[in-house]
Amino acid sequence: MKGLLINCQGKTEEAFQIAKEALKQDMKSHVCWHVYGLLYRSQKNFDEAIKAYKMALRFEPDSQQILRDLALLQVQMRDYNGYIESRRLMVMSKPQIRQNWTGLAIAYHLAGNLSEAESVLAKYEETLKQPPPRTDLENSEAILYKNYIIAEAGDYQKALDHLEAISRTAVDKVAILEARAEYNLKLGNNEAAEKGYRVLLERNPEKRLYYTGLEKSLGLEGEERLRVYEELAEQYPRADAPKRIPLDFQEGDAFKSVAQKYLDWRLKRAAPSTFTSLKALYGDVAKRECLESLVEEFLAKTREEKPVENGESLTNGSSTPNNSVLIYTLYYLSQHHDHWRIRNTEKALSYINEALELAPDNADQGELKLGLARILKHAGDVRKAMEEMDSARQKDKSDRYYNTKCSKYMLRNDCNEEAIKTMGLFTRNDVNGPLGDLLEMQCVWYITEDGESYVRQGKLGLALKRFHAIYKIFEDWTDDQFDFHSFSLRKGMIRAYIEMVRWEDSLWSHPFFRRAAVNAIKLYLLLNDKPHLAHGSLANGTGDDAVDFESLSTADRKKAMKKAKREAQKQEKAAAEAAAKAKDERKGGEEKKQDDDPLGAKLAQTTEPLEKALLWLKPLLEFSPTFLEGQTAGFDVYMKRKKYLLALKCLLAAHSIAPEDPVVHEQIVRFQSFLDTKPELSPTVQSIIDETFTLAPKESTLAQFNESYLSSQSDSARASFAVVRARQVLGPSEGTDSETLIFEALKKEGATLKDAVDGLALLKELKGDVGRYTEEARQRWPMANVFEVKA
Structure with missing residues (x-):
């Protein structure tokens, strides 16, 4: 117990020494082994913790607490066979507790044994002497979970019969309706499926999944498909989906007719999101040109109409003043010409500037200036884009969206100080300042943009610091699931828990992690080749006082390195003083968390950059095997590490993903050029390369x-x-x-x-x-x- 208390004080080594001393006193004490496992768990060494728990169970096999702790670690490590055994022992020990039965069913489910999972839930139901009341939410979730398992096993008729039996008891009525419609559709009961999807559309006429199900249940094709959507549009006049969906499948003149109706409906209401709704169609050249023509025709008609003054009746058949209709029609065309498939900046600017001249000084100006900033950004004028975005923010300072977009544009313009001050308007700044609050809130978009900005500025230490903050956030998200293994069972939220576990399985393939990983790997490869870049902006060859290290003599290079180190020390001292001053200005007496590397100098000055690169590369290759940039980065890292078979594996994977990609071509040339130098390879390695490398x-x-x-x-x-x-x-x-x-x-x-x-x-x-x-x-x-x- 002393060891546990000492560990909670952060004295880990001392805690382990005390625990080992306790084990020497009594190697057969289940308490000592349990505590030993808890210490390892606190250090996230789950493999050793599992071993300690198993030793504890040898001496106390019926301990529910030890079994529970062991089961939590096993599901965290995805050891489903071990998890099944632990849950089975818990059921045998305490069969009267529902959570034990549900936990065993979950174990079988996650292991892929759906029949056993269903059987476990059925056996528990048989033990009930009287049915639970309808107010029992845990029971409601349990029976819906059983239905979920039956359906996942593919027996939809059995799932449908079970669903009807529990429909009065289950509380989640939307889940019942959705499952009933889906099962009937899969069983070919089209009439019942149609009825089910129409009921769902009454509840939510904007959910596209319901329209897809209705289409399949009716077997719609051709003109009949369009007719049904016209009926639905009349039935739900305020809904966008039934008017928008036909644009996806209509072609030619039919598309033009439907598009004209949709555009008239949206533009006459001056909807700013009209282009956002339609830009998915821009991959089709004919549809793109048709939309442009229709909007220009609408614009010409709108210009001809008399502007509506306050109090006058409207002549354009809308409930919106003519001036607003004209403004947002111009706004659509500006976005149209700024689309990446068109990118006519001159036309885009002419339309958005005309809209801005017509717009009164109110909220419309904010939306339009946001559009203008986006056009300028795409044109490469990030400085002017930032200014216009800041102007949009000034129109409504209480709008968090404008605030965050403005901060993003500031980072794109490498104005990091201005960006953090802008974000600070919506953060808690009393203890760790805006950046500390953003890190605590795990604001990955800001941290990533901040890191990429520092890369452009050559401040590699700060860039790595931001990217490692992203890594820690993903580690935290992985660790956070640990609490839900027990919490979800206590609360009975089983279906949501299963979805969470499956989401966690693909967590490290998230686009933000991939983006940070590729950046970090490139930086570490750069530092491996040019270690002097780790010593501040003077050494990076990009600043006003930059030094071209490649052309310097050895003596001059040493002088420049010393100068760079002195500059880096000054920056660290200034950062520490600024942090102390900011602390004095903040409210409250809470201590700021100490940061012993505020500028990331220790990260940048690592003596093992390739080892650090591997930290990022391994999850990238494991969880995103089809990510091209990950495979090409893997080739670069393994070539530097002289792991030629692993480099070849990455090259072959990259070639299978995108055989004509320029980076892949360059790496093929590099690898073959390396082989032409007749490197000293082992006969086994040479043989494998000769057999598998056929790209050159x-x-x-x-x-x-x-x-x-x-x-x-x-x-x-x-x-x-x-x-x-x-x-x-x-x-x-x-x-x-x-x-x-x-x-x-x-x-x-x-x-x-x-x-x-x-x-x-x-x-x-x-x-x-x-x-x-x-x-x-x-x-x-x-x-x-x-x-x-x-x-």
Whole structure:
């Protein structure tokens, strides 16, 4: 017990010593082994904790507490076979407790043994002497969970019969209605399914899943399908879904007719979200052009109508003044021309500016300025975009959405201090300041954007600090489920618990983790190649006082490194003083959490950058095997670590995902070029590589293979850059002039602003004519800040 108390005080090593001493006194004490397991659990060493609990059970096999603790760890570690055994022992020990039976059913369910899970629940029901009352929510959830298991096993007739038997007892009526409609549809009882989905539509006419089910139950095709939706639109005149869904399946003149009705309905009500509702159709060129034509026709008619003054009757058949209709029609067209498939910035700006001139100084201005900021961002003018977004925020300072969007635009413009101050308007700032509150609230979007901003500024330590904060958040989310293993059983929320467990199984494939992981891996690879970058902005080659370390002599490099270290120490001291000052200004006497690495210097100055990169890479490859950037990052890391078979595995996986991707092509060239150097590999490794690596050419040289790829991808700027990088691997003499190829990539029709920025970075690596490149890029993207000439 002393060991437990000491551990709670944070003295972990001392706690373990005390626990070991207790075990020496009595190796057969189940209490000592249980406590030993608790200590390991507190350190998240679940494997050792499980071993300790099993030892405790050897000496006290009927202990419910030890069995419960063991079961929680087993489900946390996804040891379902062990979880089943622990839950079975708990049922045998205390069969009168419903939670034990439900827990055993869950164990079988998660292990995939659905028949046993159903059997367990049925056996418990047989033990009940009288049926539970209808007010028993735990029983309601349990019987719905049993129905859920039966349906998941594929026996829909049995599930339907069971559903009818429990429909009066179960409290969740929406779940009953949804399940009944779904089961009837799967069984081919179309008339009953139709009735069920129509009842559901009465409750919620905006849920598309219900419309899909109704379509299947009626077997709708062609004009009959459209007729049903027209009837539904009349039945639910305020609903958007029955008017919008036909646009997905109609074509040609039929599409034009339906689209015109939908646009008239939306635009006459000056709905700002009209474009958002329709942009999913923009992948179809014909539909995109038709929508543009219809909106322009509507705009021309609206311009001809007399503006409505206050108190006058409306002539456009809407309940909205003509001026607002005109404004939001212009707003639609501005968004239309700003869409990435069109990207006509000039037209987009003309429409949004006209709308802003017409809009009164009220909430409309905020929405329109948000649109203007988005157009400017896409055009590359992140500075002006930030200013316009801030102007939108000023229109309604109580709007959290405008506030967060403004902060995001500030981060895109690398104004980190302004961004955190803006976010601080909606955070609790009394203890740890706005950033501390955002970390506590696990605001992953802000932390990610903040980290990427520091990457652009060359502040690698701060960037890594933010990305590691993302990693910790995902660890916390993984650990948070631990409490729900017991909580969900106590509260009886079993169906939600099963969904949570399955969601947790795919948690580490979340887009925000993948984004942070790729960034962190790139930084660690960079630090592995250029360790001097870890010592502040002076050493990163990007600031005003930047030092080009590659061209310095050894003596000058040492001097520059010392200067960079002194600058980094000054920054750390300033950060500490600012934190102390901020603490004095805050209310309350709570102590701020101490941060011994406020600028992330320790993270950046690691002596094992490749080991740190592996920390990110392993979950990326395990949980996102089809993520292309993860596989290409894996190739880079394993090549640096000289794990050539693992690198090849990543390369083959990347090729299977996107065989024509430029990065994959470049890595094929790099790997074959490496093999051509005749490295000293073990016979086993060499044999496996010879058998599995067949991506490189056998009848032509690598240089010819590289140039042929360029010919096959002549429209891609990214392909041109990949070919240039591959030439650098093969030798500068291979191929034609690489600098010319980079300039030609600017003129390709499909080249994007991001491609142009990547080309600029590549040209800087080659020490090419950067001035000429920025001048030509500015002609195509005149508003992009990145191509501005610095005074």
